Amino acid sequence: MKKIGILTHKQCDLDALCSVMTMTEIIEEHYNNIEPVLITEDSYLKEKMKNIRKFISIEKAKEIKLDYLLVCDVNEYDRVYGIDILKSVPIENRYLIDHHDDNRIELEIPKQNQLINKNASSTCEIIAKKMIDENIFISNDIAYNLYLGILSDTSFFSNGTTEETMRVVSKLPLADKERLKAHKSLLELTPKQKYLLSKIEEEKVNIEGLAIYKLLLPIESGDITPLVKHNKFQEKVAPTEEKPVSCFIIGIGNNYFIKFKKLADSGIDILSIAKKCNGGGHKTRCAGIFYNDTYTNVLTTIINEYEKNKIKTKKYKL
Numbered sequence: 001m002k003k004i005g006i007l008t009h010k011q012c013d014l015d016a017l018c019s020v021m022t023m024t025e026i027i028e029e030h031y032n033n034i035e036p037v038l039i040t041e042d043s044y045l046k047e048k049m050k051n052i053r054k055f056i057s058i059e060k061a062k063e064i065k066l067d068y069l070l071v072c073d074v075n076e077y078d079r080v081y082g083i084d085i086l087k088s089v090p091i092e093n094r095y096l097i098d099h100h101d102d103n104r105i106e107l108e109i110p111k112q113n114q115l116i117n118k119n120a121s122s123t124c125e126i127i128a129k130k131m132i133d134e135n136i137f138i139s140n141d142i143a144y145n146l147y148l149g150i151l152s153d154t155s156f157f158s159n160g161t162t163e164e165t166m167r168v169v170s171k172l173p174l175a176d177k178e179r180l181k182a183h184k185s186l187l188e189l190t191p192k193q194k195y196l197l198s199k200i201e202e203e204k205v206n207i208e209g210l211a212i213y214k215l216l217l218p219i220e221s222g223d224i225t226p227l228v229k230h231n232k233f234q235e236k237v238a239p240t241e242e243k244p245v246s247c248f249i250i251g252i253g254n255n256y257f258i259k260f261k262k263l264a265d266s267g268i269d270i271l272s273i274a275k276k277c278n279g280g281g282h283k284t285r286c287a288g289i290f291y292n293d294t295y296t297n298v299l300t301t302i303i304n305e306y307e308k309n310k311i312k313t314k315k316y317k318l
């Protein structure tokens with residue numbers, strides 16, 4: 001029995017997970033001498049999918065001798081979860097399915113082993129199209145997962161959707177009520193997300209115009225940052241008229257991920273604050289990061305930088 005490892009990107013989303021899942025089922029169905037090994041980060045988004053197989057961590061995967069490797073939904077060297085595993089497989093046995101455009105450092109995978117469509121909305125769309133066009137049987141569960149992946153990467157068909165996306169979607173063997181279920185499931189918070197949402201606290205800093213929120217978790221919580229991208233989290237830590245700058249600190253063990261946001265007309269330059277916090281981003285939305293630090297230190301840095309910025313802003317106004 002040969003083994004194929006299936007990898008995707010770090011901070012996996014539903015397009016990543018559902019494309020990995022579907023490829024696993026296709027390989028199981030069509031190759032009885034190849035066993036798929038799914039290697040992804042842990043993610044509570046898996047609860048939304050159907051027919052979930054066992055996913056294993058990089059540490060476990062390293063103990064397994066892999067003959068082939070398939071990478072789904074990522075083509076950036078430093079975005080792959082398990083890049084060392086990729087390197088352990090001979091180049092000619094590496095495969096790629098992806099829809100991303102702007103690759104900085106491409107993976108070493110032969111061109112003839114790549115299935116790439118930069119116009120596709122999602123990796124799930126590429127797989128669905130291939131299955132439909134080549135008359136490969138699509139079970140209900142596979143159709144559901146593919147639909148979920150497309151729905152997630154297009155934010156309910158609002159981004160990157162083409163006529164081809166809609167054609168593929170219309171051909172998926174899925175009843176209307178299943179489609180509705182996928183929509184609902186994507187909007188719904190998982191129990192873990194509900195828990196995290198309830199754990200967000202406002203830090204009482206009493207500084208004019210600034211709101212600080214914190215979500216502090218033990219290191220065992222794993223990377224929960226993909227979970228907090230949901231709208232409900234954004235709403236909870238959003239800037240307001242009263243406090244036009246907001247700062248959301250997500251602490252996981254000794255590592256702190258900081259999201260800054262401001263209302264467009266607030267004078268504070270949050271981007272320069274983010275840069276002082278080892279980060280960057282956009283003028284009204286940016287992020288910082290501190291590794292191996294303490295909450296007190298992080299908080300002090302943010303407050304000091306904010307105060308400096310405020311003084312600067314006032315000076316210019318005078």
Ligand SMILES: [Mn+2]
Nearest residue numbers: 015073123153
């Ligand atoms: Mn994708």
